[in-house]
Amino acid sequence: xxxxxxxxxxxxxxxxxxxxxxxxxxxxxxxxxxxxxxxxxxxxxxxxxxxxxxxxxxxxxxxxxxxxxxxxxxxxxxxxxxxxxxxxxxxxxxxxxxxxxxxxxxxxxxxxxxxxxxxxxxxxxxxxxxxxxxxxxxxxxxxxxxxxxxxxxxxxxxx
Amino acid sequence: xxxxxxxxxxxxxxxxxxxxxxxxxxxxxxxxxxxxxxxxxxxxxxxxxxxxxxxxxxxxxxxxxxxxxxxxxxxxxxxxxxxxxxxxxxxxxxxxxxxxxxxxxxxxxxxxxxxxxxxxxxxxxxxxxxxxxxxxxxxxxxxxxxxxxxxxxxxxxxxxxxxxxxxxxxxxxxxxxxxxxxxxxxxxxxxxxxxxxxxxxxxxxxxxxxxxxxxxxxxxxxxxxxxxxxxxxxxxxxxxxxxxxxxxxxxxxxxxxxxxxxxxxxxxxxxxxxxxxxxxxxxxxxxxxxxxxxxxxxxxxxxxxxxxxxxxxxxxxxxxxxxxxxxxxxxxxxxxxxxxxxxxxxxxxxxxxxxxxxxxxxxxxxxxxxxxxxxxxxxxxxxxxxxxxxxxxxxxxxxxxxxxxxxxxxxxxxxxxxxxxxxxxxxxxxxxxxxxxxxxxxxxxxxxxxxxxxxxxxxxxxxxxxxxxxxxxxxxxxxxxxxxxxxxxxxxxxxxxxxxxxxxxxxxxxxxxxxxxxxxxxxxxxxxxxxxxxxxxxxxxxxxxxxxxxxxxxxxxxxxxxxxxxxxxxxxxxxxxxxxxxxxxxxxxxxxxxxxxxxxxxxxxxxxxxxxxxxxxxxxxxxxxxxxxxxxxxxxxxxxxxxxxxxxxxxxxxxxxxxxxxxxxxxxxxxxxxxxxxxxxxxxxxxxxxxxxxxxxxxxxxxxxxxxxxxxx
Ligand code: FES
Ligand code: FES
Numbered sequence: 001x002x003x004x005x006x007x008x009x010x011x012x013x014x015x016x017x018x019x020x021x022x023x024x025x026x027x028x029x030x031x032x033x034x035x036x037x038x039x040x041x042x043x044x045x046x047x048x049x050x051x052x053x054x055x056x057x058x059x060x061x062x063x064x065x066x067x068x069x070x071x072x073x074x075x076x077x078x079x080x081x082x083x084x085x086x087x088x089x090x091x092x093x094x095x096x097x098x099x100x101x102x103x104x105x106x107x108x109x110x111x112x113x114x115x116x117x118x119x120x121x122x123x124x125x126x127x128x129x130x131x132x133x134x135x136x137x138x139x140x141x142x143x144x145x146x147x148x149x150x151x152x153x154x155x156x157x158x159x
Numbered sequence: 160x161x162x163x164x165x166x167x168x169x170x171x172x173x174x175x176x177x178x179x180x181x182x183x184x185x186x187x188x189x190x191x192x193x194x195x196x197x198x199x200x201x202x203x204x205x206x207x208x209x210x211x212x213x214x215x216x217x218x219x220x221x222x223x224x225x226x227x228x229x230x231x232x233x234x235x236x237x238x239x240x241x242x243x244x245x246x247x248x249x250x251x252x253x254x255x256x257x258x259x260x261x262x263x264x265x266x267x268x269x270x271x272x273x274x275x276x277x278x279x280x281x282x283x284x285x286x287x288x289x290x291x292x293x294x295x296x297x298x299x300x301x302x303x304x305x306x307x308x309x310x311x312x313x314x315x316x317x318x319x320x321x322x323x324x325x326x327x328x329x330x331x332x333x334x335x336x337x338x339x340x341x342x343x344x345x346x347x348x349x350x351x352x353x354x355x356x357x358x359x360x361x362x363x364x365x366x367x368x369x370x371x372x373x374x375x376x377x378x379x380x381x382x383x384x385x386x387x388x389x390x391x392x393x394x395x396x397x398x399x400x401x402x403x404x405x406x407x408x409x410x411x412x413x414x415x416x417x418x419x420x421x422x423x424x425x426x427x428x429x430x431x432x433x434x435x436x437x438x439x440x441x442x443x444x445x446x447x448x449x450x451x452x453x454x455x456x457x458x459x460x461x462x463x464x465x466x467x468x469x470x471x472x473x474x475x476x477x478x479x480x481x482x483x484x485x486x487x488x489x490x491x492x493x494x495x496x497x498x499x500x501x502x503x504x505x506x507x508x509x510x511x512x513x514x515x516x517x518x519x520x521x522x523x524x525x526x527x528x529x530x531x532x533x534x535x536x537x538x539x540x541x542x543x544x545x546x547x548x549x550x551x552x553x554x555x556x557x558x559x560x561x562x563x564x565x566x567x568x569x570x571x572x573x574x575x576x577x578x579x580x581x582x583x584x585x586x587x588x589x590x591x592x593x594x595x596x597x598x599x600x601x602x603x604x605x606x607x608x609x610x611x612x613x614x615x616x617x618x619x620x621x622x623x624x625x626x627x628x629x630x631x632x633x634x635x636x637x638x639x640x641x642x643x644x645x646x647x648x649x650x651x652x653x654x655x656x657x658x659x660x661x662x663x664x665x666x667x668x669x670x671x672x673x674x675x676x677x678x679x680x681x682x683x684x685x686x687x688x689x690x691x692x693x694x695x696x697x698x699x700x701x702x703x704x705x706x707x708x709x710x711x712x713x714x715x716x717x718x719x720x721x722x723x724x725x726x727x728x729x730x731x732x733x734x735x736x737x738x739x740x741x742x743x744x745x746x747x748x749x750x751x752x753x754x755x756x757x758x759x760x761x762x763x764x765x766x767x768x769x770x771x772x773x774x775x776x777x778x779x780x781x782x783x784x785x786x787x788x789x790x791x792x793x794x795x796x797x798x799x800x801x802x803x804x805x806x807x808x809x810x811x812x813x814x815x816x817x818x819x820x821x822x823x824x825x826x827x828x829x830x831x832x833x834x835x836x837x838x839x840x841x842x843x844x845x846x847x848x849x850x851x852x853x854x855x856x857x858x859x860x861x862x863x864x865x866x867x868x869x870x871x872x
Contacts, residue, residue: 020437029435029436034378035378037382038384041587076377097375099239100239100374101506125812126815131811135809136239139812
């Protein structure tokens with residue numbers, strides 16, 4: 001067991017984790033944030049995606065000890081004071097979900113994309129999102145929502 | 160009896176005494192106000208489907224409380240198809256309240272009446288009417304009460320937004336809340352109030368966004384695995400290497416040595432428990448066991464020979480005219496064999512359940528489509544009284560028919576009973592594959608012929624080891640026969656569990672029928688749209704769907720293969736008529752198929768929430784591309800080789816075509832199924848478009864690059 005400290009959604013946290021304990025279970029069980037989902041446990045579906053130091057990562061295959069000293073953002077940290085982030089807002093407006101189980105991972109992965117590329121083309125969204133799986137078939141609307149959110153975010157930071 | 164009727168009968172027939180409690184208990188549990196309880200058999204539209212019964216079972220009810228809010232109690236669950244959004248629309252419209260004033264209480268087995276489950280597109284089709292009837296009755300009662308209060312005649316009153324008011328003098332009014340205050344009224348006779356006509360709808364028929372999105376985009380929405388109980392343990396269960404294996408011996412000592420790990424053994428159930436999911440996973444890996452595996456000489460390629468061999472029991476579903484006569488009239492015969500593999504449901508949420516004992520009662524949160532049968536199953540397994548088991552409401556992360564069966568809920572309840580501790584069981588993706596009730600693999604043989612005029616003179620359809628739903632064609636064919644062939648009782652028909660995969664059997668039967676229609680059209684040298692229409696003269700509703708789809712797609716007549724990569728298929732699912740046209744691009748070197756564009760038209764009767772219907776249509780197109788192009792369970796003997804998304808690929812973003820979906824204006828006032836229609840035609844549409852692009856016909860799904868390449872020669 002090792003003690004691991006990192007910043008989670010803006011707050012400093014400290015957990016004890018096994019050498020190979022995945023971040024996913026630390027977040028869900030020790031820290032009690034259940035928005036980050038388990039879908040496959042092997043890095044194939046993306047439903048466990050979180051942001052670590054500005055990069056979208058799959059928390060099911062990320063040993064928690066590697067998060068030491070980093071800044072981690074989960075779906076719970078995206079909205080502030082009850083106000084939805086533009087990505088969340090656009091997912092709602094576009095009805096870009098059905099069962100919603102893939103949704104937190106989709107949004108976090110998209111967040112990682114928009115950090116790097118605020119106005120991605122359709123093709124760029126597809127490439128970035130391709131390995132996030134949605135069984136309900138919300139793909140088209142998810143692409144739309146991400147592009148709209150990019151535009152919204154740009155507007156809100158523009159002078 | 161066709162399958163649709165069978166489903167209805169099952170649903171309707173099972174709703175005798177869902178509560179098993181008397182009136183007073185009922186009101187005590189629900190609270191005061193006006194309560195209208197309703198059973199499916201009483202709806203005006205379904206009247207006569209059930210024999211009269213003195214003690215009508217309750218299928219749903221709604222309560223108008225003193226605060227004016229309407230609480231609707233239904234046994235349905237929300238797994239993505241949107242009843243959480245559409246059912247309140249129906250209530251609000253019939254009752255004349257604002258949509259925001261309706262609260263849904265879904266599938267809490269203590270509060271909501273018994274329900275068979277959420278599948279088969281039943282929610283709107285059958286259940287919506289139940290609710291509408293209840294709401295209409297509630298409105299009628301309120302108007303009557305208001306008439307007394309206001310000293311006006313019932314016909315002088317109108318209702319809007321939870322208020323009854325005089326038509327002439329709008330200052331004379333009273334709210335529903337005022338009317339129900341302090342009252343305790345239970346109404347159960349409800350077949351006598353007419354439902355609104357489509358032209359009177361104010362909310363139904365308008366598009367509404369999902370009401371559950373906000374909680375889903377913030378991560379607040381709770382699924383079965385999100386329930387966290389103090390001192391809860393995570394379970395992992397010892398699994399056999401292949402289905403049907405017998406446990407010879409097991410050694411748990413290594414696991415027991417691990418700190419904090421508890422090992423539970425109860426007959427064939429061997430489980431490890433630990434507060435951490437991660438450690439429970441490590442512990443189960445330390446359990447060693449010896450198994451006797453059952454060996455059968457079969458894999459995903461030899462499977463079809465096995466099916467043809469074992470499926471010997473023939474049942475004729477329909478026959479018309481005389482096949483012999485049709486054969487004599489034929490100038491061309493086409494005998495085709497279509498092959499469908501096993502496919503998995505693969506919801507992104509695996510089967511999950513969390514349970515605990517509280518005051519001698521078992522509380523369960525399970526990712527399931529069938530809370531009531533699951534509750535009953537748990538009670539039976541544990542020898543508990545049904546009323547001592549409660550399933551609580553929870554979002555379900557996709558079901559598609561796969562969560563009708565819930566072994567995880569039974570397992571977790573057994574473990575809770577054995578240990579008296581709260582326990583959570585999250586199936587791994589591997590477990591999800593092994594214990595899934597797969598879509599059955601099947602072989603469909605169709606022998607058909609064309610007469611001199613280019614019309615089909617006979618059609619002999621036989622589905623082996625698939626199901627019969629929508630196996631019977633809907634074309635004008637004078638001589639035809641439809642059969643199912645199944646393994647006799649006791650024989651191993653399928654090496655895996657099989658079950659209902661979204662629109663069960665319809666995908667298989669539609670792929671085969673529509674491929675064969677396309678083959679016949681090409682053999683007749685006729686444009687495939689024209690060919691369908693020639694055989695749809697008796698069915699203007701279907702002909703209209705085909706024509707509308709063709710127009711929307713921009714179809715120009717040409718006989719296949721035209722090289723353009725255009726194809727389509729039509730089908731029926733739970734009364735809804737559907738067509739999908741697609742445009743594909745086929746890489747001639749690799750055989751890779753990219754669907755560029757999909758246009759879908761459906762006639763689904765009355766539509767409650769067009770936006771919700773459109774989401775389902777789009778979803779079905781995208782999910783359907785998975786089975787059409789890549790989904791196939793790999794296995795050897797009874798061992799599953801598809802264990803995760805690396806060995807079982809589903810639809811990904813790069814496969815998403817440009818989609819245009821369109822709901823045809825329907826003359827029907829009744830709703831048909833809207834949960835799954837377009838998925839049934841995706842296989843046929845893609846196969847036909849690939850033929851149109853390349854001239855190559857692929858008879859085996861999915862249309863992997865290898866198969867397409869091989870067919871191109
Ligand atoms: S759960 Fe992490 S990628 Fe699937
Ligand atoms: S919305 Fe259900 S998996 Fe994406």
